Amino acid sequence: MYFVQQAQKSPRAIATPVSGAKQIIDKLAAVVERNGEIKKGCRVDQIMVKDGGVVGVRAGRKMFTSNAVVYAPPVYQPAASSAPCQE
Numbered sequence: 001m002y003f004v005q006q007a008q009k010s011p012r013a014i015a016t017p018v019s020g021a022k023q024i025i026d027k028l029a030a031v032v033e034r035n036g037e038i039k040k041g042c043r044v045d046q047i048m049v050k051d052g053g054v055v056g057v058r059a060g061r062k063m064f065t066s067n068a069v070v071y072a073p074p075v076y077q078p079a080a081s082s083a084p085c086q087e
Helices: 002-009 021-035
Strands: 046-050 053-059 062-065
């Protein structure tokens, strides 16, 4: 996380993470997983909204509610590779 903090302060690019962007994603995932859960590889069928805010998602027949949702659709994903969400 030190790299991210220093990069945010710099007016120009200062370095590249040693392991690429993956190390940043892994650190962020570790922070989320301390207090929450990450579901990967699930096809999201509906983003549920209430009072102007996202309150969860529907993936197949399963509803996942949360006070925070990050939806990161793939750039390319063949329909055959979509998987049902595991509980």
